[in-house]
Amino acid sequence: MTTHLGVMILFAACVSTVFGTMMRDQPRDQLRLGGRIFAGLVVGAYGLGWLMYLVFG
Amino acid sequence: MAQPTPSQSKAAARAAETAPDAARVTRVCAIAILVPGLGHALVGQSRKAAVFFVVLMTMFAIGLAFGGRLLPFTLEEPLVFLGAAAQWVLLAPRILAGLGGLGAGDVVAATYEYGNTFLIVAGLLNALVTLDVFDIATGRKRS
Numbered sequence: 001m002t003t004h005l006g007v008m009i010l011f012a013a014c015v016s017t018v019f020g021t022m023m024r025d026q027p028r029d030q031l032r033l034g035g036r037i038f039a040g041l042v043v044g045a046y047g048l049g050w051l052m053y054l055v056f057g
Numbered sequence: 058m059a060q061p062t063p064s065q066s067k068a069a070a071r072a073a074e075t076a077p078d079a080a081r082v083t084r085v086c087a088i089a090i091l092v093p094g095l096g097h098a099l100v101g102q103s104r105k106a107a108v109f110f111v112v113l114m115t116m117f118a119i120g121l122a123f124g125g126r127l128l129p130f131t132l133e134e135p136l137v138f139l140g141a142a143a144q145w146v147l148l149a150p151r152i153l154a155g156l157g158g159l160g161a162g163d164v165v166a167a168t169y170e171y172g173n174t175f176l177i178v179a180g181l182l183n184a185l186v187t188l189d190v191f192d193i194a195t196g197r198k199r200s
Contacts, residue, residue, distance in 0.1 A: 002123075007171045011178070014116050018182050021108045022189050
C-alpha cells in the first residue's frame with residue numbers, strides 16, 4: 001500500500017468521495033461524480049507520469 | 058421622509074423572515090471546523106455528515122500513521138505556515154493529536170511527504186466542507 005501508486009489511489013479515493021458527496025445530493029449522482037473524479041485523478045496522474053518519463057526520462 | 062408603501066413593507070417583512078440567522082450560521086461553521094461533518098449534521102444532512110467525518114478523519118489518521126508532521130506556525134517558512142494553517146482547519150483532531158504527542162514527523166520515513174500531504178489536504182477539504190455548510194445555512198444552496 002505504501003507504493004506511490006497505492007498511496008495515490010488511496011488519496012484519490014478519499015478526495016473523490018468528499019467531492020462527490022459534497023457536490024451532488026442523490027446517492028447515484030454522488031457515486032457517478034465520485035467515480036469520474038477518481039478515474040480522472042488516477043488516469044491523469046498515470047498519464048502525466050508516462051508523459052514525463054517519455055519527455056524527460 | 059416618505060412612509061414605505063404596503064408592498065414595500067411586505068417585501069421588507071419577507072426579507073426579514075428569509076434572512077439567515079447570523080449567529081446560527083457562525084455557530085454551524087465553527088462546529089464544522091471543529092469536527093468534520095458535524096456542521097452538515099446540524100443542518101439536517103446526516104448522511105453527508107457521516108461521509109465527511111469518516112473520510113476526513115481517516116485521511117488525518119493516515120497522515121499521522123505515515124509519519125506526517127503537525128506543522129508549526131513559523132513566519133520564516135511561508136509554505137510551512139500555510140501548511141500549518143490548513144492542518145488547523147481540522148481543529149479538534151489537530152488539538153487532540155498535538156496533546157497526544159502525535160505528529161512529530163518521521164523525516165527519514167519513505168512516507169513522510171505522503172503523510173504531510175494527507176494531513177494538509179484533509180484540512181483543506183474540511184475548509185471546502187465548511188464553505189458548503191455555510192452556503193446551506195445561509196440558503197444559497199438548497200439542502
